[in-house]
Amino acid sequence: MTAAEAPAGRQLVYTLAITEGVRQALQEEPLAFMAGEDVAGAGSVFGIYRGLLDEFGPDRVIDTPISESGIIGLAVGAGATGLKPIVDIMFMDFIGECMDEIVNQLAKMRYMFGGKATLPVTVLTMSGAGMNLAAQHSQSLEAWLCHTPGLKVVMPATAYDVKGAIITAAREPNPVFVVMCKGLMALPGEVPEEPYTLPIGKANVLREGDNLTVVAHGRMIHEATKAADILEGEGISVEVIDPLWLQPLDTDTIINSVSKTHNALVVHEAVRFGGVGAEIAAQIAELAFDYLDAPVGRVAAPFSPVPFSPVLEQTYVPNAERIAAEARRILGTG
């Protein structure tokens, strides 16, 4: 079920959709527990887990010390021995602290052990700039994770998708990173009350169009949609695709779209060089070269750390205007 097919009904903001996703994951699976820094007593920094401690108690909703390496290690060990850990690494920037546990343990244990271990681990974390939190609290590091065989990565940017992504991840027998968008916490959307999942590795077609395919993920789906509105006023019909799952990636949906529109633009908030968009652009070039009318375009962050000063950060983070301008350049209308 995609957002478009969801029954019209209850609205929930992104934060509360997160809470509900974790709550239902804990309700349906007695082996599931949640752990992280300030997740229990405080409900985390944006209140995304508020109320879970009261409902599930301190044996299942656990405040950890400030020990990211320990947190992922906990998930690896507990996951490999029968529990279903849901752990939180507050801001994605902090995965630097636990990259060994992620890359060398969590991702590889099953393969190294000849398939004899199962790691049903969910890692929740927040990414993204735009709040003037500077270089170490604003990054989008999803490419690091996508480059690591053994991990699945989903980047939900609507209230519907974030709840579904969390439940999907919690039911999945593999490590899944749910990379949430800290800039979307107040975003409302339709969210069904019952638990539901998202098909793993299936993209969302957010809008259909004929002249250009824009592939955007994370918070950029909203900028891409805005850009599509602007371009529509200029007679340009844009198809907007949110891969949603960056690992595994829905290559088919992207290629089918480009085969129809003959033009492609890839958008993300992360640094452009070596970003997930580079992989998507390469796949389009490999698989849809004969359909392309122009080289694949990319709009993403420049090659610098995220600057603090709002004027610089605004220049740094891609937006609808820049997406529209690049679209015009690709189509030769600008």
Add this chain to the structure above:
Amino acid sequence: MRGRSDARDGVPIPLCAEDAVANSSQAMEPSEEVLKDLHLRMVRIRHFEEEAGKLMEQGKSPGALHLYIGEEAVASGVMVHLSDQDQITSTHRGHGHLVAKGGEFKKMYAELYGRETGYNKGRGGSMHISNVDAGMLGANGIVAAGPPIAVGAAFSNKYLARMEGRDSMNVAVPFFGDGATNEGAFHEAANMAAIWKLPVVFVCENNGYGEFTPQAEHQAISDVADRAAGYGMPGVICDGMDAIAVWEAAGEAIERARSGGGPTLVECKTYRFVDHVGLRGIGLHYRTDEELEEWRARDPIPQHEQRMVEMGVMTAEEIQAVHDAVMADITESIEFAENSPLPDPANLLNDVYTPTAAS
């Protein structure tokens, strides 16, 4: 040697390591100059932070500020012993460390405002505010990032002292919270400093909480200083609400580090009077009103002022004049920040790399 007239920004700062040695090797009775110096540093931090907190909550200063209010005695008591050649590493709660190390209000507020005239040209903001020229190696957004960096600085200090044939070394002081001592980085740094007898003084600002989690729930000890034993270095506890107590404990440890005696872990028991972020915070009730009141009653600044009056070091009028002068500096500095130019977006990519020398 104290109180030279060429001190920056009205704060008497010893100008080189030798001055600081001379100062810290004084008997453990602080001179009148030291008492006044401690006071001035604390008052500068307090007013700086109160005004910064207001600017944040009025939406004038962007981003999130972690304020140092309540913990002023720690930074001040340590920094009196350090020169610009000694380094510190700071935390997310870093303004107080920079103010105490002689930070200029103009450049600090300008940084909080994201202006080109700020210490970091607006690139870093509160969480990365720094002054490398004065040995302030940055506030840090990553908990426990400081201690390993301070170990590197201390390694450098020892290396250079040996190259230059000096007995006395510059010292590196990492500041970090109770919560930070649960990160592996802290432990790796402590071990390396100890085995190599590096001139490091680890200063733990134990304010009883990591964000909203009380110490009793994040570690099974109540004295962080106990961790020193595991690395073979002395662990000392002092009253972090008393600038003289910090000055004494830090002085001894810094002296030992300078002269090659190796690292010390100094734990300062302190408290933050405001929330984890900003003044009001996010309205979570993780501390009782009674607890807050108990600690507020031990406010390091009135305590120190009362003592100075009793000792006849300063009169109430003189003390008031210090506050007034600091406030005047703040008003002028905020105005400076507000009128300062914004960074030019065309320069966004500057300073990602140091230019490679032409070969």
